[in-house]
Amino acid sequence: MDELQRLVIENACRNLSIAYAKTVDFKEYDAFVELFDDNAYLYAGVALEGKEGIQRGMAKRSDTLRSRHVLTNILIDVIDENHATGVTYLTLYRHIGAESLELAPILVAGPAGVGHYSDEFIRTETGWRFARRVLEFAFQNPEAFP
DSSP, X not given: OOHHHHHHHHHHHHHHHHHHHHHHHTTOHHHHHTTEEEXXXXXXXXXXXXXXXXXXXXXXSOTTEEEEEEEEEEEEEEEETTEEEEEEEEEEEEEESGGGGSXXXXXXXXXXXXXXXXXXXXXXXXXXXXXEEEEEEEEEOGGGXX
């Protein structure tokens, strides 16, 4: 694999991570599910398996949940032309309540949690997708997770 191909793969996987944050925060759950391989595994507090399991999990999210996933330190390790791994740091802000349905900003005391995602990526016929994404918190505000 040449350097250009490696950079293209890194960029595609990095963009998946960013698209994950955008689609979940803006409640674009159909687009969110399409970021995953058919047999993917997602753990972000609850284990979800396969696209159908991820779709069911997203359907359970409360309409009164507002979140913003702030991603930094995205490091992608290209294994080969079809596989990559990565780590993405997360600072999570979230609020559950009727205020989430309004357009106004919500006052918060700080982040709900800080942690990282451990990722496995796979190239599919439709492009790069998550094969596995696991969230681990290093810091967590229990008031943000009732």
